[in-house]
Amino acid sequence: MSRSALVTGGSRGIGLAIARELAAAGDNVAVTYRSGDPPEGLFGVSCDTTDTTQVDSAFTQVEKEQGPVDVLVANAGITKDQLLALTSEEDFSAVLDTNLTGAFRVAKRAVRSMMRSRDGRIILVSSVVGLLGSGGQTSYAASKAGLVGFGRSLAREIGSRNVTVNIVAPGFIETGMTAELPEDRQAEIKKNIPLGRYGAPEEVASTVRFLASPSAAYITGAVIPVDGGLGMGH
Numbered sequence: 001m002s003r004s005a006l007v008t009g010g011s012r013g014i015g016l017a018i019a020r021e022l023a024a025a026g027d028n029v030a031v032t033y034r035s036g037d038p039p040e041g042l043f044g045v046s047c048d049t050t051d052t053t054q055v056d057s058a059f060t061q062v063e064k065e066q067g068p069v070d071v072l073v074a075n076a077g078i079t080k081d082q083l084l085a086l087t088s089e090e091d092f093s094a095v096l097d098t099n100l101t102g103a104f105r106v107a108k109r110a111v112r113s114m115m116r117s118r119d120g121r122i123i124l125v126s127s128v129v130g131l132l133g134s135g136g137q138t139s140y141a142a143s144k145a146g147l148v149g150f151g152r153s154l155a156r157e158i159g160s161r162n163v164t165v166n167i168v169a170p171g172f173i174e175t176g177m178t179a180e181l182p183e184d185r186q187a188e189i190k191k192n193i194p195l196g197r198y199g200a201p202e203e204v205a206s207t208v209r210f211l212a213s214p215s216a217a218y219i220t221g222a223v224i225p226v227d228g229g230l231g232m233g234h
């Protein structure tokens, strides 16, 4: 039977690749989008994950369309990179609100039905920099490290209800987010990646597909790197 999956920030980049991969695996997939149009062939719900009312309404629409969410992928994220001295409290809070509290909002709304049905998969999209740290990215790294503590705590809380919570930690992946980095910085980064290249969104998506599949039924609270070896040892 097809499951109901929801991917936040599924209109482009890694989220869109994840949504397409889950659809290819046979799930009914909904995505949240904020700007522009929903991607073709997927059920799109307009939602800003910094707004609890919009999150609730998005879940209600998804429930009506394809049933309660069995697989949640909290992927929506932003960066506002800057050296600490130049980072405003407003920007720091905005990054935390989207990347960490946004995941809290969607996970909280999703676990209600997952706990009732005693089945569910939650996958949080973190980042290699959450564990490694990265100069100029204090807000982003804090938000992504926060997802590890959040996800592992939730995994302990709801494991007895057969709901797994795992964290995927991508390294540098070719999307709009990395294209914004200056070229010299990109070359420097690649020098430090054992595999010597950026990853493709599809390479993150296939890991998420695995974590959402029956093959990963006994994996919870794990942090899975998809980073070409960049974060090895962390």
Ligand code: NDP
Pocket: 008, 009, 010, 011, 012, 013, 014, 015, 032, 033, 034, 035, 036, 047, 048, 049, 050, 075, 076, 077, 078, 098, 102, 125, 126, 127, 128, 169, 170, 171, 172, 173, 174, 175, 176, 177, 178
């Ligand atoms: P993109 O910038 O390409 O896409 C980000 C997505 O998140 C968009 O769909 C965007 O929607 C959505 N989004 C942002 N803010 C909100 C919000 N408040 N409410 C709802 N949706 C929102 O990023 P990537 O695909 O590169 O990144 C996806 C995830 O992967 C992020 O969490 C990112 O931190 C993480 N990641 C990315 C890496 C990379 O190298 N690219 C590396 C490690 C982690 P909209 O189009 O409407 O703005």
